[in-house]
Amino acid sequence: MDLHAMDRYIKSLIKEAGHKIRNSFLSDISIESKSDANDLVTNIDKEIEQFFISRINRDFPGHRIFGEEGFGDRIEDQNGVIWLLDPIDGTMNFVHQKRNFAISLGIYEDGVGKLGYIYDVVNDDLYHGVQGGGAYYNDERLRPLGITTIEESILAMNATWAVPNRHFDHNGTLKLIQDVRGIRSYGSAALELAYLASGRIDAYISMRLSPWDIAGGMVIAREVGAIATNFRGEPGNLLEQDTFLVANPSIHSRILKDYIRQK
Amino acid sequence: MDLHAMDRYIKSLIKEAGHKIRNSFLSDISIESKSDANDLVTNIDKEIEQFFISRINRDFPGHRIFGEEGFGDRIEDQNGVIWLLDPIDGTMNFVHQKRNFAISLGIYEDGVGKLGYIYDVVNDDLYHGVQGGGAYYNDERLRPLGITTIEESILAMNATWAVPNRHFDHNGTLKLIQDVRGIRSYGSAALELAYLASGRIDAYISMRLSPWDIAGGMVIAREVGAIATNFRGEPGNLLEQDTFLVANPSIHSRILKDYIRQK
Structure with a gap:
């Protein structure tokens, strides 16, 4: 994988998805429960996962996708490249607060984390990491964690x-x-x-x-x-x-x- | 009290204090503990309280001030106009996160709340309320709370x-x-x-x-x-x-x- 090119591609994809989510605030959101009454999902979670899947399938054939809403692949081993996606992490906050939720995406190759992204959609804050290349908050490098108790x-x-x-x-x-x-x-x-x-x-x-x-x-x-x-x-x-x-x-x-x- | 004029005055005062707090991120902050090891206070909490007090004393003589850091008046009754101030509410967040703290200010007359302000300094988000005149988030009126369970x-x-x-x-x-x-x-x-x-x-x-x-x-x-x-x-x-x-x-x-x- 060319991590540098993929990183640019993914950042653009995530920002486009974030734009779709922010736009969704203008229309009605339909809410359902999943495993229990407090495990919420909306049409927007589903639409955003499908948006990612259609783009990844088109541009990275051969890669597999493991997504929270289940529209991706059935994953039973860690071979090859897998995209692990939560289109809206913090759906309860999305529904009740319209903030404090994120797009979460990790790209793994043969079980090893290569690229990671967390996009705080409403604040337009992007955190990302590249294996061996550092972690970043809005493209500013994050410092190693200091000593604490x-x-x-x-x-x-x-x-x-x-x-x-x-x-x-x-x-x-x-x-x-x-x-x-x-x-x-x-x-x-x-x-x-x-x-x-x-x-x-x-x-x-x-x-x-x-x-x-x-x-x-x-x-x-x-x-x-x-x-x-x-x-x-x-x-x-x-x-x-x-x-x-x-x-x-x-x-x-x-x-x-x-x-x-x-x- | 002319609530309308006071409201304009207070908004300007709070924004000025917020500017001072954001500027403090550029210099070293000294941290002490108060009642217990986790009850933190910094030089900035103290400086901001003193800033408010000097302005209020100058522009509203006769009003009393009840502030967290203790530089205001000794308050044992609710007579007259009292400003209740926490210069930095959430000092632990201020120290550890440099976000998720607020200036908190309430103006009471004979024990009745007249004006209230919460300023999320880092996000530049101001919430305020005027007795009988509604509550606002960045000057957009907040709706009455709906029914829930x-x-x-x-x-x-x-x-x-x-x-x-x-x-x-x-x-x-x-x-x-x-x-x-x-x-x-x-x-x-x-x-x-x-x-x-x-x-x-x-x-x-x-x-x-x-x-x-x-x-x-x-x-x-x-x-x-x-x-x-x-x-x-x-x-x-x-x-x-x-x-x-x-x-x-x-x-x-x-x-x-x-x-x-x-x-």
């Missing part, structure tokens, strides 16, 4: 994970909430990864994310030195839902070791 | 309130977290009130806020029909810290009745 950290997580449940010991989560400096929750995994990469938060934790939520952000976050794993300390899996912790390298292992207890 | 609501709260504590039953909070559609946390009470007033969230709850955190936002929120009380259902107190719930009118009483249990 749990006690000085801002952690992004959803308060839902403080509720007792059968997957992990919520007392670990409550301890973490008490030990960090502050907790935030923005409602878009992609934006939370972008915030992590730009040093505005120091860790982001979620009990359940899909590959398209994090594929783009992982490429960006790793270029500034962040560590991303599941709760067993293993690198993210591109094929299925998993637990997820991405953090500043000085606190990642301590969070896993001292606060995360899977049942 | 707990199950369709987005609630802003800090995950800290899910931790067992001696003030209230955290099981009520956990139940609320499970019943609403989504939870967010932005780290600035003023911005959370601005989001509430513009319909992006449906409720905001905090176990401990000071008058200057909410004085401006309450004037704005009430103009769109929001209800703001403490956990006992009483109107906010302008003299001391208290519990706080502001919500869409269709869910306020249900949250108080079904989820909040003070010990």
Whole structure:
């Protein structure tokens, strides 16, 4: 792959998709629920995924596409080039707030992240990363993450994970909430990864994310030195839902070791 | 008071203060802790409060000022005109993120909110309200809040309130977290009130806020029909810290009745 040419192509494609999303605010949006009442999808999520797929199929035949809305390919292995796409990450924010959502896109080759993009559509803020070539916020290079401590950290997580449940010991989560400096929750995994990469938060934790939520952000976050794993300390899996912790390298292992207890 | 003239004066004053804050990003910011290690204050919080006080004292002699950093007056009653000011609401965000903080200002006369302002400094977004004259987002009038339900609501709260504590039953909070559609946390009470007033969230709850955190936002929120009380259902107190719930009118009483249990 010619990463430089692909990068230019993708940036243009993402900006065009962002323009379509902003235009959608002028018309009625139809909202449905998916797996549960709060797992929302709109006609715009679907239209934007189909827009990406038609362009990728036309211009990159042979590449495969793994998209949240299911219009892409059925992906059961990591061979070749795969585009992992969430056309609107943070659909609840899109519906309720008309802001705080992002296009999330990662390009992987044989399982290795090559290019990553998170586009904050309403703010017209683009975060991107190129394997070995750095991470950028609106084309300004992001600095490697500095050293921090749990006690000085801002952690992004959803308060839902403080509720007792059968997957992990919520007392670990409550301890973490008490030990960090502050907790935030923005409602878009992609934006939370972008915030992590730009040093505005120091860790982001979620009990359940899909590959398209994090594929783009992982490429960006790793270029500034962040560590991303599941709760067993293993690198993210591109094929299925998993637990997820991405953090500043000085606190990642301590969070896993001292606060995360899977049942 | 001539509210119209004061409104023009205050908007200009706030924009000037915002300019000073944005300029401060170019120089070093010195950070200290106040009541605890995570209660931050910077030289900029102090300088901005002093800037407001010097202008208000010069142009509105006789008015009193109640500011977070303590350079204003000692306020023990609500007589006359009081300016309630938080020069930087969300200091932790200011320090760690250089965004997601606001200037918060409320003007009260004999305990009644007359004018309210929340200025999102980095986005240059101004929310304001005039008693009986409506609420505005960048001078566009905000619509009255529509009808909603707990199950369709987005609630802003800090995950800290899910931790067992001696003030209230955290099981009520956990139940609320499970019943609403989504939870967010932005780290600035003023911005959370601005989001509430513009319909992006449906409720905001905090176990401990000071008058200057909410004085401006309450004037704005009430103009769109929001209800703001403490956990006992009483109107906010302008003299001391208290519990706080502001919500869409269709869910306020249900949250108080079904989820909040003070010990």
